[in-house]
Every structure is written in C-alpha cells, then in structure tokens.
Amino acid sequence: MAQLSLRNVAKSFGTVNIIKDLNLEIADRELCVFVGPSGCGKSTLLRMIAGLEEITSGDLMIDGERVNDVPPDVRGLAMVFQSYALYPHMTVRDNMAFALRLAGVSRQERYARIDKVADLLQLRPYLDRRPKALSGGQRQRVAIGRAIVREPKVFLFDEPLSNLDAALRVQTRIELARLHERLNATMIYVTHDQVEAMTLADKIVVLRDGHIEQVGSPLELYHHPCNRFVAGFIGSPKMNFCSVKVKAPSSSGVSIDLPGGASMVAPVAATRLKEGEPLILGVRPEHMKVIGPAGDGPITFSGEVMVVERLGGQTFLYVQATPEDLFIIAVDGDSLVKVHDRVALGFAPKECHLFDHGGTALEQLARHPLAA
Amino acid sequence: MATTPFCLRLLNLQRRPRKRANFEFGHSAMTSSLAKVGFGVFKPKDSRAPRTGALLAPAVGLLLIWMIVPLTMTLWFSFQRYNLQNPLISGFAGFNNYKFLLLYKTLWISIGNTLVLVGSVLSLTIVFGVLFAVVFDEAFFGRNIARLLVIAPFFVMPTVSALIWKNLLMHPVNGLFAWITRSLGLGVVDWFAQAPMISIIIIVAWQWIPFASLILMTAMQSLDREQMEAAYLDGARGLSMFWFITLPHLFRPISVVVMIETIFLLAVFAEILVTTSGGPGNATTTLTYLIYLKALLQWDVGGASAAGVIAIILANVVAAFLIRTVARNLAD
Ligand SMILES: Nc1ncnc2c1ncn2[C@@H]1O[C@H](COP(=O)(O)OP(=O)(O)OP(=O)(O)O)[C@@H](O)[C@H]1O
Ligand SMILES: [Mg+2]
Numbered sequence: 001m002a003q004l005s006l007r008n009v010a011k012s013f014g015t016v017n018i019i020k021d022l023n024l025e026i027a028d029r030e031l032c033v034f035v036g037p038s039g040c041g042k043s044t045l046l047r048m049i050a051g052l053e054e055i056t057s058g059d060l061m062i063d064g065e066r067v068n069d070v071p072p073d074v075r076g077l078a079m080v081f082q083s084y085a086l087y088p089h090m091t092v093r094d095n096m097a098f099a100l101r102l103a104g105v106s107r108q109e110r111y112a113r114i115d116k117v118a119d120l121l122q123l124r125p126y127l128d129r130r131p132k133a134l135s136g137g138q139r140q141r142v143a144i145g146r147a148i149v150r151e152p153k154v155f156l157f158d159e160p161l162s163n164l165d166a167a168l169r170v171q172t173r174i175e176l177a178r179l180h181e182r183l184n185a186t187m188i189y190v191t192h193d194q195v196e197a198m199t200l201a202d203k204i205v206v207l208r209d210g211h212i213e214q215v216g217s218p219l220e221l222y223h224h225p226c227n228r229f230v231a232g233f234i235g236s237p238k239m240n241f242c243s244v245k246v247k248a249p250s251s252s253g254v255s256i257d258l259p260g261g262a263s264m265v266a267p268v269a270a271t272r273l274k275e276g277e278p279l280i281l282g283v284r285p286e287h288m289k290v291i292g293p294a295g296d297g298p299i300t301f302s303g304e305v306m307v308v309e310r311l312g313g314q315t316f317l318y319v320q321a322t323p324e325d326l327f328i329i330a331v332d333g334d335s336l337v338k339v340h341d342r343v344a345l346g347f348a349p350k351e352c353h354l355f356d357h358g359g360t361a362l363e364q365l366a367r368h369p370l371a372a
Numbered sequence: 373m374a375t376t377p378f379c380l381r382l383l384n385l386q387r388r389p390r391k392r393a394n395f396e397f398g399h400s401a402m403t404s405s406l407a408k409v410g411f412g413v414f415k416p417k418d419s420r421a422p423r424t425g426a427l428l429a430p431a432v433g434l435l436l437i438w439m440i441v442p443l444t445m446t447l448w449f450s451f452q453r454y455n456l457q458n459p460l461i462s463g464f465a466g467f468n469n470y471k472f473l474l475l476y477k478t479l480w481i482s483i484g485n486t487l488v489l490v491g492s493v494l495s496l497t498i499v500f501g502v503l504f505a506v507v508f509d510e511a512f513f514g515r516n517i518a519r520l521l522v523i524a525p526f527f528v529m530p531t532v533s534a535l536i537w538k539n540l541l542m543h544p545v546n547g548l549f550a551w552i553t554r555s556l557g558l559g560v561v562d563w564f565a566q567a568p569m570i571s572i573i574i575i576v577a578w579q580w581i582p583f584a585s586l587i588l589m590t591a592m593q594s595l596d597r598e599q600m601e602a603a604y605l606d607g608a609r610g611l612s613m614f615w616f617i618t619l620p621h622l623f624r625p626i627s628v629v630v631m632i633e634t635i636f637l638l639a640v641f642a643e644i645l646v647t648t649s650g651g652p653g654n655a656t657t658t659l660t661y662l663i664y665l666k667a668l669l670q671w672d673v674g675g676a677s678a679a680g681v682i683a684i685i686l687a688n689v690v691a692a693f694l695i696r697t698v699a700r701n702l703a704d
Contacts, residue, residue, distance in 0.1 A: 052601050072604060073604075073606065077605070078605065079602070079605055081598045081602060083598050085596065085598035086599075087616075087617065087620075098606050099605075102607040102608055102612055146602075150606075
C-alpha cells in the first residue's frame with residue numbers, strides 16, 4: 001500500500017502550461033477524488049501519475065521514492081479507463097491475465113488470482129467470453145478486475161462510471177466504496193459527478209486551470225469552501241450569490257446591508273474589513289427557507305417566484321429577489337408555493353458565506369461539527 | 373476469365389459476410405441468393421415482404437449473363453477441336469483437350485509456379501505492409517512524404533514497372549544492381565536468367581506492397597489509443613505490444629488484403645510477358661501465361677479453353693480455402 005506525494009509538479013504541452021506548480025499529498029489507503037470543470041487538467045494529472053504523460057518538472061514520489069523516470073508498469077499502479085480499454089480479441093480471463101503474463105507469473109498462479117478476483121466481482125460466468133459479449137456494467141467490472149489482479153499499490157480511475165446508466169452508476173459506486181474498504185488500497189478517482197465525489201471521497205481535490213483551489217474532506221469543502229469558485233462548484237444546485245456591503249465590522253461578526261434593504265450579522269472573521277466595503281454573500285439553496293408571504297418575520301429577502309420545479313421529494317423555487325439576483329431555493333416537495341407568489345426568504349446567519357471582492361472566503365468563526 | 377466466378381463469390385461474401393452457409397460453390401450459392409431475393413417458391417405470402425423479383429430481375433439477369441456467357445463459351449470451346457491455324461481440324465473433341473493438358477508436364481509446372489508466385493507475393497506484401505503500417509504510425513519528421521512514397525509504386529502501370537525493373541535495375545549490364553555489385557567487386561547477377569521466379573516475385577511484390585501498406589496504415593488509425601495505453605500500463609512494450617495488441621487488431625484488414633490481392637495475383641501477366649516471357653524454359657510460366665501461350669502463340673483455342681477451365685477450378689479451390697479461413701476472421 002502506498003503513499004503518494006506530488007511536489008511542485010508541472011506539465012506543459014509545448015508552450016501551454018496545463019498543470020502549474022502543484023503540491024499534493026495522498027495518504028496511504030486514502031480515496032482521493034479530483035474534481036473540476038472540463039479541461040482543468042484532471043485527466044492530465046492522473047495520466048502523469050500513471051506514467052502515460054511525462055512530468056515536465058517537479059517530483060512524483062510513491063512511498064518516498066521519486067518515480068518520475070520509472071516506467072508505468074514498474075510504478076505499481078493500475079488504471080481503469082473511461083472507455084474500459086479492454087482487449088477485444090482476448091477473453092475476459094486473458095484480459096485479466098495479460099499483465100501477469102507479461103510479468104512472467106506462472107499460469108497456475110495467474111488463474112488462481114483471476115479466480116479470486118472473479119469471485120470478488122461476480123465475474124465467474126463470463127471468464128471465457130470476449131468483451132463484446134458483455135454489457136456495459138460487466139465490462140466495467142472486468143476493467144476493474146483487470147486492475148485488481150495486478151495487486152497494485154495505487155488504483156487510478158478516470159471517470160469510470162460515466163458510460164453507465166443512472167441506476168447502474170449508483171450500484172457500481174456502492175460496489176466501489178465496498179471494494180475500497182476491502183482492498184485497503186490507495187485510490188485516485190477523477191469524476192464530474194458531485195454525488196460520486198461527495199460519497200466516495202476521503203479527500204476531494206478541486207482543480208481549476210491546472211492548479212488546486214482547495215483540498216479537504218467532502219464536508220469541509222461543503223461547509224467551509226475557501227473561495228467563491230469552490231463554493232459554487234461543490235453542491236447542487238449551485239450556491240446563490242449576491243453583492244452586499246459592509247455596515248459595521250465587529251469581533252463577533254460583520255453586519256452587512258442586503259440588496260433588498262434588510263441587514264444581518266454574519267459570524268465571520270471581519271477584523272480587516274472597512275465600512276462600506278463590497279462583499280459577496282453566498283447561501284446554498286438548501287439553507288434558504290421560505291418563511292411566509294412577504295411582509296412578516298426576520299426577512300432577509302423577498303421576491304416573486306418565477307419558476308417552480310417540482311421533483312417530487314424536493315421543489316426548487318427560482319425567486320427574483322432583486323432585479324439582478326435570481327435565487328434558487330430548495331424547499332420540501334409538499335410546499336404549496338405557486339408561480340408568481342411573493343415570498344419572504346430567510347436563512348440562519350451561520351449558514352451564510354462571505355467572500356471579498358477577490359473571491360476569497362472570510363473565515364467563519366465557528367467550524368461545522370462534521371467538518372472540524 | 374479465370375477470376376470471374378471468384379469475383380462473384382467475393383460479391384456474395386460481402387453482401388452477407390456472416391452467413392457461413394453461403395460459401396458453397398456454383399449453383400447452390402446462386403440459387404440460394406435467388407431464393408432470397410424473391411424468386412423462390414418457399415417464400416410465404418406476406419404483405420409486408422412483397423415480391424421484388426420482377427424489380428430485381430434486370431440486374432440479376434444482367435449479372436447472370438455477364439458470368440454465364442463467357443463461362444459457357446469457355447466450356448464449349450474446351451470440348452472442341454479448334455485451332456486457328458488449321459480451320460480444317462474441327463468438331464467435338466470429347467475430353468481430349470483435357471487429357472492432353474493433364475498429361476502435359478508444363479501444366480503442372482505452371483500450376484506450381486502460380487502457387488509459388490501468389491504465395492510468396494502475399495507473404496512479402498503482408499510482412500512489409502505490416503512493417504510499414506507500424507513504422508508510419510509513429511510520428512517522425514517527413515512522415516507524410518514518406519507515406520506518399522510508399523504508396524507511389526501502386527500508381528505505376530505493371531508494364532512500365534516491369535520495364536523499369538528489367539532494364540534499369542536488374543539488367544546485368546546496364547542495371548543499377550549490377551553496377552552496385554560490380555563496384556563492390558562482387559560480380560554480377562543476371563537476375564532473369566539465374567533467378568527468374570525470384571525476380572518476378574520481387575517486381576510484383578514491389579507493386580503490391582503499397583496496397584497492403586495503404587490498407588493496414590488506415591487500419592492502424594482505428595486502433596484504440598486507450599487500449600494501447602492500457603497495454604503499456606500492463607507492461608507491454610515494443611515486441612509484446614506488437615504481438616498481443618497490434619497484430620490481432622490488424623488480423624481483419626490482413627484478411628481483406630489477402631483476399632483482394634489473391635484475385636489480382638492469380639491474373640498476373642504483364643510482368644511475365646515483359647520480363648521473361650515465361651522462361652527460361654518454363655520457369656516462370658504461370659497458368660495465366662500458359663493460357664496465353666496456348667491461345668495466342670499456338671492458336672489452340674480448344675486447349676487454351678481447357679486450361680482456362682482448369683484455371684477457374686484452381687481459382688475456386690484457392691477461393692474456397694481463403695474464404696473459409698478469412699470469413700471466419702471477418703465474422704468474428
Ligand atoms: N496532448 C495534448 N496536447 C495539448 N494539449 C492537451 C493535450 N492533452 C490535453 N491537453 C489540454 O490539457 C487541458 C486539460 O486536459 P484534460 O484532459 O486533463 O482535462 P480534464 O480535466 O480531464 O477534462 P474533462 O473533465 O473534460 O475530461 C485541456 O485544455 C486540453 O486541451
Ligand atoms: Mg478527462
């Protein structure tokens with residue numbers, strides 16, 4: 001089992017810098033998830049770790065040993081590709097045996113190891129089939145099995161579930177989580193899917209334009225995003241943002257003016273702030289509440305409901321709070337609010353996030369208990 | 373003449389390549405496809421599958437005539453006493469033309485020569501085609517120009533290329549090869565006298581390697597890069613990558629190359645006529661060339677037709693053999 005570190009790692013294709021001076025530690029047995037917008041360099045970073053892309057500068061260490069120039073098969077890694085990349089002319093058994101065969105493992109041992117993995121992944125009945133004769137989910141399992149038989153130190157997954165349908169994706173996700181627990185392996189996992197990232201990860205790395213925006217546990221990123229990009233990226237639907245002004249900074253928080261005219265005190269570190277300074281307020285849709293028809297209660301915003309999306313268990317309201325700000329609010333599925341109702345919105349001060357005009361989050365005075 | 377039925381087999385194969393049952397010969401294949409297109413009596417009445425026989429008839433009829441007329445004429449002549457030099461010799465010959473041919477040693481030699489030529493050229497084109505396909509798949513400076521140069525011989529007419537090889541390259545006095553070996557003090561090889569078959573094989577292979585390279589180069593581009601990367605991570609390098617990943621991927625295009633080239637190689641003629649005229653002796657007389665000898669040098673139309681019929685049978689035997697092995701690959 002292995003511990004990985006990247007020190008000042010960079011990658012350029014010609015003159016274009018894709019990965020910029022990146023530092024990251026991945027602990028033994030950790031499941032680390034890379035997320036980020038399309039084109040930010042997640043796959044590139046994974047391929048650099050795998051040895052499929054050369055590292056332009058910096059050090060990649062596995063268990064304290066520099067492996068930049070070690071060929072991929074010797075690094076002790078196994079990768080699962082998005083397209084599975086199974087060998088079409090080989091049976092499932094030969095697919096899984098391929099690496100062992102090249103490594104000179106005896107036939108007997110090869111087959112013993114394959115049988116064990118096949119049992120683990122319920123692939124027994126398919127061992128003598130070609131990949132063409134398998135369903136997408138079965139192919140996915142073969143691809144994972146092919147990685148497992150090699151008993152690698154680190155597993156690399158590049159969007160492994162994105163070709164599966166929704167139901168199968170959930171099922172395979174759960175299988176992967178159990179597999180991670182049983183194999184006790186270090187895993188690095190690239191995904192676009194919020195739910196996969198939140199549920200699987202021990203640690204999420206949010207990337208943008210080839211550098212790391214934030215590293216932390218899923219709930220840490222959710223409750224304490226360090227900047228506006230991470231706040232907007234983690235969570236679905238997206239966090240609501242609006243411009244506010246500092247009214248009076250104090251040691252127990254900052255009092256701010258909201259666009260609708262109301263004001264509130266946000267419990268964030270505010271000592272550096274000046275009166276009248278513009279800030280950005282962020283509140284997640286699930287933390288905003290409809291507290292009644294416009295006109296009563298501790299109102300923070302009020303506005304007209306423009307769109308109602310009923311998903312059954314949950315309903316999303318799109319509320320025009322000010323001419324510039326359209327807020328998404330997640331309410332209970334049984335909510336009776338209708339389109340064009342005027343509603344008053346409220347949220348608990350501890351649920352709000354404040355960002356300076358550069359986008360950096362102001363530190364919250366109290367940490368969330370689950371993200372300590 | 374010899375290749376017509378073979379082409380029909382191929383057409384048949386391309387239409388329904390997955391059905392093994394279609395590869396029997398002669399009338400059974402023909403009638404079964406006729407039954408399929410609506411001539412058959414086995415077809416149940418079904419308003420959703422109206423009879424299209426009448427509509428297809430002109431096309432099918434034309435193709436049938438296209439094939440049947442020359443075939444019948446060849447068969448007919450092969451049983452006739454018919455020599456253009458002596459119109460007085462005529463009438464039904466029975467199996468005499470065949471008997472004469474089958475007892476004629478040159479026929480067996482020419483069949484052997486044909487097989488040697490086709491087999492060697494096929495092997496050479498496949499080996500070099502695969503080699504070029506793999507080499508030109510790597511990026512290097514001037515790759516596009518190099519690719520063009522590899523393809524170029526294909527555009528040279530057989531007669532012209534045979535003349536170039538004969539007079540400019542392999543000629544014992546004026547040839548480039550002779551000049552090189554002479555400069556090195558190694559003496560001179562008189563190619564067409566000392567190694568006639570090898571010379572012809574070299575010339576024909578030079579013409580057909582571009583075709584194999586072209587098909588296989590194109591095929592290389594459809595090799596899944598992620599699959600290669602997966603194999604790379606699994607530890608495959610160079611030879612093992614080639615053996616376990618590239619070659620299996622090229623299996624199918626290789627089958628196609630073998631089939632198409634066989635059709636044309638069985639009919640190689642210009643190269644032989646221009647360089648060796650089937651000699652020395654009958655060292656480079658192939659079946660095609662033998663037919664030419666019989667028909668247009670000995671004016672023995674009956675004998676030539678009989679040789680033609682034997683060529684058809686040979687082509688069908690080769691075709692049967694090829695299609696059975698190749699079709700299995702294609703269907704896979
Ligand atoms: N071989 C290459 N040459 C030049 N640029 C490349 C090459 N490979 C990738 N890039 C660029 O690197 C950037 C990052 O690509 P990468 O595939 O890592 O993105 P990603 O984060 O995996 O995106 P996605 O989520 O869409 O898969 C992209 O802008 C891409 O255009
Ligand atoms: Mg990617």
